[in-house]
Amino acid sequence: MKKIYETKTSFADLGDRKIAYRSYGKGIPIIFVNRFRGTLDTWDPLFIKMMMKRFNVITFDYSGIGASTGNMSSEIVSVAQDIKDLADALKLSTIIILGWSYGGLVAQAATLLYPNLITHSILVGTNPPGKNEVPLEQVFLDAALKPINDFEDEIVLFFEPKSAFSRAAAKASHDRIHKQIDVSKIPSTMDVFQVYFNGGEGFREDILNFREQIKKTKIPILIICGDHDVSFAVENWYAIFNQMVNTQMIVYSETGHAPQHQYPELTSRHIINFVKYIH
16 A cells, blocks of 8 residues: 555645645546544545545545645535535546545535536435434544544444454554554644534534435435444434435444445445446
């Protein structure tokens, strides 16, 4: 995975801010949209390696996060503008979008706001807009709000502690990610955490009626979840899934919030086949 670790960070100069990004491989461009506290360094390199076999994988830091300048907005719609602005800066006329966790909220907003840009939407470990019945678990808050997360926190946040297989996958993923990571770039203060939470709360209030729009969009959507996600319960999709159009859902057993890190090869194959066959 030498090429993954050696990929340099580039910057899209948008005038009022600079968006840090990395580009891997060739093919159809797919923009990865990150989780709460995620940076360029927190994607599993093996997942990127598998995806770049078929796609031009582009990862980026939100405005004001990681290596990007500017300020992160507390409104999901404004955060979604980063995706459009980055695509425009890179002269991409169409993209696939992959949003994980909080990034899944941003990806849904972008899918609905920019239907001429986005051809497919991949939603990983996230929830639909509006009010959802199953809340996040206290264990998520207990671990997620620490200034620095250790490996034990990662098991709780992203994997299934009760499963020996999941714990082993957590160790393998952790070791891959931590071969090269700038921990100083990871958001660690409550004021920044609150910006993320305000965005999530606005997404639940859903004043733009995204919940009804996501049911009707014809853009192909692939939902990938673990069966025990302590932050975004898969059960919340069941209330609207049978009302959605051109959507598929994959649920892994004994899996938590990061199915693409527990099963990087399998998840990549699912995504590649979905994009190939569903239009």
